[in-house]
Ligand SMILES: CC(=O)[C@@H](O)[C@H](O)COP(=O)(O)O
């Protein structure tokens with residue numbers, strides 16, 4: 001079984017665009033869990049342009065599935081994760097001004113840093129995952145950090161798949177095989193969607209969790225808009 005963790009960053013983006021509390025991020029998390037989601041993912045960024053640090057605290061009592069907090073382990077992020085103690089922390093090497101995540105860790109160059117940070121989270125019973133490109137050297141490097149899991153960065157796969165290039169799954173299959181041999185748990189995320197998720201899941205052995213946000217929220221709009229238009233028209237009769 002592969003768990004679906006819903007990334008709710010985009011709900012916060014929408015809320016922030018009006019400055020109020022619509023849509024309500026905590027209510028949305030409660031609803032998606034009620035609808036069957038097996039986890040909630042957030043990725044607070046230093047500029048707090050979507051999910052804010054306060055949201056991370058507000059969500060903590062309401063997330064009864066797996067709570068996954070992603071981010072660059074700057075001191076403020078580490079402090080927050082240690083206070084909240086989510087199910088999982090996913091370390092992502094984002095630049096401060098990154099529009100979205102655009103690369104995995106260089107697990108060889110940052111080995112010592114990752115070992116220290118991961119040790120602290122694990123000592124606090126927080127499962128760790130690190131975001132990596134589908135590169136065998138980076139998977140070996142990830143193992144050396146002591147992390148429980150890796151999150152395969154799936155943007156390259158998703159882009160090529162949308163162009164019809166199914167061969168783009170190959171490096172992910174090889175990395176997953178190596179990770180399984182090394183007894184690293186495997187998560188995946190970034191640009192996964194209704195279009196590509198089944199093919200990805202069917203090809204990756206022991207895929208434990210996917211975190212999906214951008215496409216899932218867009219698809220929810222597409223698939224829900226007909227119903228809402230009808231409801232408005234009904235009220236305007
Ligand atoms: C690590 C990853 O791929 C996701 O967390 C993604 O970066 C979401 O972040 P944004 O919502 O800021 O794009």
Ligand SMILES: NCC(=O)COP(=O)(O)O
Pocket residue numbers: 007041043070151188189190191192211212213214215216
């Ligand atoms: N870890 C990936 C994630 O949480 C969601 O990424 P995306 O679906 O918004 O691209």
